[in-house]
Amino acid sequence: MGEKNLLKESYRKTKYQITGHGIRNVQVLKDALDQVDGEQESDLYGEGKVIEDFQEKMAEFLGKESAVFFPSGTMAQQIALRIWCDQKGINRVAYHPLCHLEIHEEEGLKKLHHIDSVLLADKNRVITLEDVVNMKEDVSCVLLELPQREIGGQLPDYETLVGISDFCRSKEIKLHLDGARLFEILPYYKKTAAEVCALFDSVYVSFYKGIGGVAGAILAGEKSFTNQSKVWKRRHGGDLISLNPYIISADTNFDERKDKMQKYFENAIELAELFNQCNRVKTIPEVPVSNMFHVHFDEPKERMDDLLAEIYRATNIGMTGNLRETGKNECFFEASTGDSYDSIPKDKLLELFSLLDERIKEMNFII
């Protein structure tokens, strides 16, 4: 507890960070609002130019007929699955064991929508075509998360996606995309968003990961689907009188960052290589397929907390504020490259990694 706070405090004081777009503070919203005329009218319960324009813009980008802005992905995705379950009359969906709905939403899908889940694949790998084909129970919808965040942002190859999509269509199972980090994987697949989304019946994307907005999500699909999602948005309490603080920040940051995803991806590969050159450190995946990966240390969390805090103070570069324990002698953190990475002078960055490697070696009497 004390140690964790020490690491977080030490991280907050650093001038540079290897991940992200900088500290999440009020300035992010101020900067977005500075690009907008104060006289611009607010949206009103899902209507008005600001929300309708952004929804149309995103529908076009994603290659879908229609799109709806939601305050959160949690809300958008539960609703998508509910619509597909109601349509088919089967209250069961299939997804990865580490799906956001399974582990981060306090069982909202079960408690609010009475929808059961079938868990596909082992938790340490991505879903394969075989996992889907071999499902024993009938489901209304299969959800794929691209990339699979909780295992470092891994991806199936594109042929697997096409295979799963074809199979689901042949079996009248809807395919939903958890695209919280969809923009971030396009450089790896070398596809447009619309090309990837064409494989799915419904798509959710987020605006506060790689895009760096304040909050908010888009749910896209056919108009009959999004119309129903608006009714559920009202039921969930998500049809706020005005969502424009989130919409404006989503819109301006989307414009600013959507074309930087290639650079974030390349930087992630470079950064992962720097980690992998250190003793007792490895990344998952070894070579990133998006802007994210996990950094694993073969060291107890307490030792790494102290060691990282010391290195932050020495170099003025932060790596993470939050190490998570995976075993008695192992811990890890999630890294996502953003605007911050390129602001670090290269010699400072190399100094950071040589110090990290050196201190780990010292700690383990490696000569």
Next chain:
Amino acid sequence: MGEKNLLKESYRKTKYQITGHGIRNVQVLKDALDQVDGEQESDLYGEGKVIEDFQEKMAEFLGKESAVFFPSGTMAQQIALRIWCDQKGINRVAYHPLCHLEIHEEEGLKKLHHIDSVLLADKNRVITLEDVVNMKEDVSCVLLELPQREIGGQLPDYETLVGISDFCRSKEIKLHLDGARLFEILPYYKKTAAEVCALFDSVYVSFYKGIGGVAGAILAGEKSFTNQSKVWKRRHGGDLISLNPYIISADTNFDERKDKMQKYFENAIELAELFNQCNRVKTIPEVPVSNMFHVHFDEPKERMDDLLAEIYRATNIGMTGNLRETGKNECFFEASTGDSYDSIPKDKLLELFSLLDERIKEMNFII
């Protein structure tokens, strides 16, 4: 349709408005953010100084042990009722036939929480002690909305509230306050918020009615209750990564307007009197008990749409952008006084009402 838009367009072009705090635009948020340092850290999934400080401040103001910030009242109130129903094991609550949950939420309470409602009182009057005492079915919770918005913001007398509260406690029925406009009724009751809230087990208040913030709500009660509400907030998709755009605007506008409610109340009484002096116009209630009331015209909506649009153009003062039909020859609108009212020069205001009365008389050949 064309007529309605004409009225709305005409209303939007007016310099002065008799109700509200002015047009809802981005400037409202910009003004709030101007009062905050850009370096202020964002809240993170319900934690952090900005959200915790505001929750504590509101808990104290409402005289409750604990308070939780929600993106919307729809979400907060469904959750409050769900907690009370789960606790008692009876999925039934009682409220007014025109309760927000019954008519504005697409049956979220039933579709998401499987909670049934018992409708108390005739829809044109407020709930009495007798209505509650004579309930035939057992319920987990009674919800009172103060003031009862859909009938012009009427209020029971304070003794009735005390009676209902005592009765519910004796029967182990929870009492929940829909206090969307709680701040607005304190001058009439001559009570503090904490005194009114002491009669209730759980309380919801809103920050974009009289307070004039962008959006957002507080749900307050005992800590065991609010802790459960946080879990449900996550399930609903309301535990956003950052709610600070709403919190900051709620907080700054609360400070700015909480002590103006007496003035809004007095202005509502004055304004209602001006309406009641006109032919074929009456307000409900005749004498307002908060900052709100309904203005009824004994005229067909189409005629009043044209007439009001004409008067707005002539006087540069708007009354409403939205008339609602109640019968073939009757229509009404909701009025809520705010900052705008006092900005209207008094002679202009009297000119508006003499023109309104004159034009209605002309239309009806009243000499």
